[in-house]
Amino acid sequence: MIFLLQEWIEIILRWLHVIAGIAWIGSSFYFIALDLSLKQNKDLPSKSHGEAWQVHGGGFYHLVKYLVAPSRLPAELTWFKWEAYATWVSGFALLALIYYAGAELYMIDIVKYDFEKYEAIIISIIGIIIGWLLYDLICRMALKTNVYVLIIAILILVSSMSWLYSELFSYRGAYMQVGTVLGTIMVANVLMIIIPGQKKVVTSLLSGEEPDPKHGMIAKQRSLHNNYLTLPVIFIMIGNHYPFVYATSYSWIIISLILIIGALIRHFFNVKHTGENPPYWVLFPIIILITLSIYVSEIGKPNLELKNNKTTVKLIPKIPELILSNAQEIIVSKCSMCHSKEPLWENMRSAPKLIKLETTEDIINNIDKIYTHSVISFAMPPGNISFLESHERAEIGKLYEAISNIKNNK
Ligand code: HEC
Structure with a gap:
């Protein structure tokens, strides 16, 4: 209320x-x-x-x-x-x-x-x-x-x-x-x-x-x-x-x-x-x-330097598992304290802009916005409050690309 x-x-x-x-x-x-x-x-x-x-x-x-x-x-x-x-x-x-x-x-x-x-x-x-x-x-x-x-x-x-x-x-x-x-x-x-x-x-x-x-x-x-x-x-x-x-x-x-x-x-x-x-x-x-x-x-975009973790990209028409699990782990640990059904963040009563980032589905559905707010800009997390590192932004960027490729049937 x-x-x-x-x-x-x-x-x-x-x-x-x-x-x-x-x-x-x-x-x-x-x-x-x-x-x-x-x-x-x-x-x-x-x-x-x-x-x-x-x-x-x-x-x-x-x-x-x-x-x-x-x-x-x-x-x-x-x-x-x-x-x-x-x-x-x-x-x-x-x-x-x-x-x-x-x-x-x-x-x-x-x-x-x-x-x-x-x-x-x-x-x-x-x-x-x-x-x-x-x-x-x-x-x-x-x-x-x-x-x-x-x-x-x-x-x-x-x-x-x-x-x-x-x-x-x-x-x-x-x-x-x-x-x-x-x-x-x-x-x-x-x-x-x-x-x-x-x-x-x-x-x-x-x-x-x-x-x-x-x-x-x-x-x-x-x-x-x-x-x-x-x-x-x-x-x-x-x-x-x-x-x-x-x-x-x-x-x-x-x-x-x-x-x-x-x-x-x-x-x-x-x-x-x-x-x-x-x-x-x-x-x-x-x-x-x-x-x-x-x-x-x-x-002025975030600098996306990749760490040397060799991801094996499977060429199957779905999201490569490793890309997904890497990105999901990052998003859950750095975003979902606020973007969840019951945010842990003090005085926050519901997920900001009603964007929940908890499940694989949440992430895939919101990938475009996640990309604009945390890969090509520093908008999220606000004030980089949860210290999203540049290699983590790069991981999220990879997921975005993988999903776009699948959407474009590449
Ligand atoms: C400390 C809390 C907090 C964290 C952590 C956080 N956000 Fe947010 N997020 C917000 C708030 C508050 C808004 C609403 C901003 C506004 O009013 O425009 C928001 C809005 C958004 C929006 C929607 C913008 C729109 O106008 O549609 C996206 C997408 C988003 N955040 C993605 C992320 C991602 C991705 C992460 C992690 C990398 C993240 N956020 C981490 C608090 C947070």
């Missing part, structure tokens, strides 16, 4: 997180596209910056943008902020429920650092705050300098954070920590910079003063960063379901490559929205960078 309740809380939070994220990112994409498509028209009211005509849902919309602000404040004003806040709050709640409550499985890798649970949590929280402060500092320093310098500085900051966390936390913990830092930067841009700036503009308008255009400029810079960070952050959030992305030795490099790929894709659409010819050239660096990411995940 408690287990079920926890799972329900998790799925409801996830539901909220994804929906709030859709609302936030959807509106942000919409406004970026709208902004870029604005056209000048001399008949527009004073202080306006451009107009757009759109058709949707059975009607026509005529939108006019005012820069810095209209001469008079309208009676009703819709703000866009709750989508961003709800995304962060639900995301942090998920982080706490899954990664912090289960820190020994999801954050800590005792071979890297044998943190106490509370230490890992404190480092993660302080890391999120420091990530924002450093980013904010770089932006403040670079407001007047070249935009490319700023981009490179942010890229270096994120890459070094990813590297640092990959040294401190488990693969999965490090990966999600970087995603959280980037997501937090995006929300903090809204909460600490964009909205307060716009509030100041509104206050000036109300008191009959001329608003300071500085606020608009800063908000625009941060809003642009959010625009470019969106795709990489979403990649990280869905990437934690793909062990070859988050749990290989150079997953931190993959994050940096994705940061560039995501920005290139956004750049393509940003130019397209202005009505100009889209920069099709971005396709080339994107293909190169994706190829590079695949290569990086390949070289």
Whole structure:
């Protein structure tokens, strides 16, 4: 019952997180596209910056943008902020429920650092705050300098954070920590910079003063960063379901490559929205960078060195007995303390993801997942908690190959 309740809380939070994220990112994409498509028209009211005509849902919309602000404040004003806040709050709640409550499985890798649970949590929280402060500092320093310098500085900051966390936390913990830092930067841009700036503009308008255009400029810079960070952050959030992305030795490099790929894709659409010819050239660096990411995940796989135990492979159309018994012995001793009907692992009430790895049948039925999680990546055992050695991973790999060969009728 408690287990079920926890799972329900998790799925409801996830539901909220994804929906709030859709609302936030959807509106942000919409406004970026709208902004870029604005056209000048001399008949527009004073202080306006451009107009757009759109058709949707059975009607026509005529939108006019005012820069810095209209001469008079309208009676009703819709703000866009709750989508961003709800995304962060639900995301942090998920982080706490899954990664912090289960820190020994999801954050800590005792071979890297044998943190106490509370230490890992404190480092993660302080890391999120420091990530924002450093980013904010770089932006403040670079407001007047070249935009490319700023981009490179942010890229270096994120890459070094990813590297640092990959040294401190488990693969999965490090990966999600970087995603959280980037997501937090995006929300903090809204909460600490964009909205307060716009509030100041509104206050000036109300008191009959001329608003300071500085606020608009800063908000625009941060809003642009959010625009470019969106795709990489979403990649990280869905990437934690793909062990070859988050749990290989150079997953931190993959994050940096994705940061560039995501920005290139956004750049393509940003130019397209202005009505100009889209920069099709971005396709080339994107293909190169994706190829590079695949290569990086390949070289970061566990190193499968075989020990010199000569297995006699019988060429009969079924799994060679020795391969099966070797792999089964390893899996039972290194996985089934958690993956069993009644796990021995403390506070674990049922097999994680309902994957049981006890009998020959369990193992054969789940061999594909076992392969993705423990042969071509370090995802399992979590934080290598039961010390799965590379020659043991190789043995499991052999079983996978034997079964695939039989399935392919080789
Ligand atoms: C200390 C406990 C523990 C050990 C030991 C362990 N696992 Fe897991 N395993 C988990 C947990 C927790 C999850 C759920 C992870 C999640 O929520 O994505 C999991 C998930 C999985 C999944 C399913 C992933 C999915 O999303 O479908 C596979 C496959 C898996 N483990 C294989 C293994 C293999 C193979 C081993 C041994 C080499 C192993 N595990 C050892 C705790 C463990």
